[in-house]
Amino acid sequence: MPDVILQKWEFSAKSDGSSIVIPDGCRDLIFMAKRGQQPRWMVSDLDNTVYSVSSRAGDYMKGFRLRPGAVIDVEALLHSVRDIDAQGDIADRIGSFTILSRNMSEALNCLGAVTSPHEAARNLGVNARNLQRLLKPTGRTPAAWLSLARARRAARLVLEGDLSDAAFTAGYADQAHMNREFRRWFGATPGQVFTGSSISKGVRLSGYF
16 A cells, blocks of 8 residues: 555445544545445545535445645546546555655654744754745645644543643643634534544544644
């Protein structure tokens, strides 16, 4: 399996319902077979907010989650898979139409471990403008990547029961700062994440930190 693929997943709806999707820093190649519709492939966007996906009993989806920072030739990839089903040789097709550069991976890894974009740029040996230029293909700024990594890390701390110290441990200025960032990325408060809302499932899934 190409290194650019972070995870494969499948979903089969046993009843009508909906699922919450939270930003994870990844894009997915998804095969969708919904009742009453022609099966199709799609590439998901890099999400900036929570949204809901509805499904009906019998709907089926299979996805290939790509690593953060993967640059996709979407049109070429979708053209290459349009005549094959979810059981076809998808991984090689993905490897042929996606790029994950070492510089991009290093920059994203660094941003997930610091407190400011300037600190990341300094650690990488580049200036702030060059760091922003490097991440331009993702459509997201260094500050946004850092914010997402911190929010996902803090959410997992909250799920472990660390409600009082999660803000400090994750690098927020204070509790109010963490609350604002949770609402931005998850549409929920830390307390709502802790009490077992559907958001809690999303932050446990593989993604950007």
